[in-house]
Amino acid sequence: MLARLLNGDRRALARLLTRIENQDTDAVAMLTALYAYTGRAHLIGVTGAPGTGKSTLVSALTRALRERGRTVALLAVDPSSPFTGGAVLGDRVRMRDLAGDSGVFIRSMASRGGLGGLARTTRDMARALDAAGFDFVLIETVGAGQSEIEIARLAQTVLVVEVPGLGDDVQAIKAGILEIADVLVVNKADRPGAENTVRALRTMLELGHAAARERLRADFTVEDRVENTVLSDWMPPIVQTVASEGRGIGAVIEALDAHRAYLRSNGHWEQIERRQLELELLHRLRDGLLERLLDQLSMGEIGAVIDQVQSRAIDPYTAVSRMLAETTMMIDQSHSER
Ligand SMILES: Nc1nc2c(ncn2[C@@H]2O[C@H](COP(=O)(O)OP(=O)(O)OP(=O)(O)O)[C@@H](O)[C@H]2O)c(=O)[nH]1
Ligand SMILES: [Mg+2]
Known part of the structure; x- marks a missing residue:
């Protein structure tokens, strides 16, 4: 199965993802085997309030990336839906014209086993897609609470989608979500107020949110407090898009590529991965120890x-x-x- 997965067999990949989602015991054996082949994809978390146009943006982005010859896997995570419901189905319909392209793989998943479990499942699925050789893994999740932020943090780059209508009221922007943004997209720029929103976002970023972001990233490390200056000099670009018409998508790709180049240039890529792994190991240790203790x-x-x-x-x-x-x-x- 591993060999088939590495050779781009879509059915093998789909089956593995199902096993991961169902938390089958043999999924662990397969994840163990494929881990050595991971670490190559650019994982991008796409988050933002409900209805901001994340799915539309992600499908436009996928199309544009395909035109540039890059392969894309798409994971749509819907923590609110206990089953494969309306929104996810709508996304699928919109993505239909991408079906049949072997350079694209689309998967929706609904909440199972709580949000912590969802974050774990998402990470393992992203790993499988990474090993399967996709250049980009886009993870769409509704930005509503802490757990969704956790999901977004599985990625190297977090793209936050906002929409016009904020006016100059910077308070309306959820600070928590801004702090994790590496790239900001103001979608629905065909609506009035886009410029104001961009200005409000820029003000917030300049008001020291870069510093807050730095803290947030550094927060979850126990190992190397000395590396706390990581990410301090990246200022998130703000891109306006009309995703429904494919406008501004090229600039989004440029911003994503620029962020990857930035991370790659100074060892930040490795530092982020190291912290994510540290967090994962601590979580697994804690879960494993608790299980063992309760067994006794x-x-x-x-x-x-x-x-x-x-x-x-x-x-x-x-x-x-x-x-x-x-x-x-x-x-x-x-x-x-x-
Ligand atoms: N006017 C305008 N509408 C847009 C734009 N992009 C998306 N929409 C519309 O906004 C609505 C929501 O789009 P989705 O892509 O489903 O938004 P979403 O953020 O994925 O929604 P959830 O997954 O439910 O949180 C749809 O009716 C889209 O057609 C845009 O740039 N301009
Ligand atoms: Mg959506």
């Missing part, structure tokens, strides 16, 4: 401890440290028995 405790035992805490026979702090001490001892024992 029966629900009956936990219930008995809760009884004691509730009756004030013991406090929660001591209860947890005792349980931790006991379970780690049990894990040690089961190790030495093996």
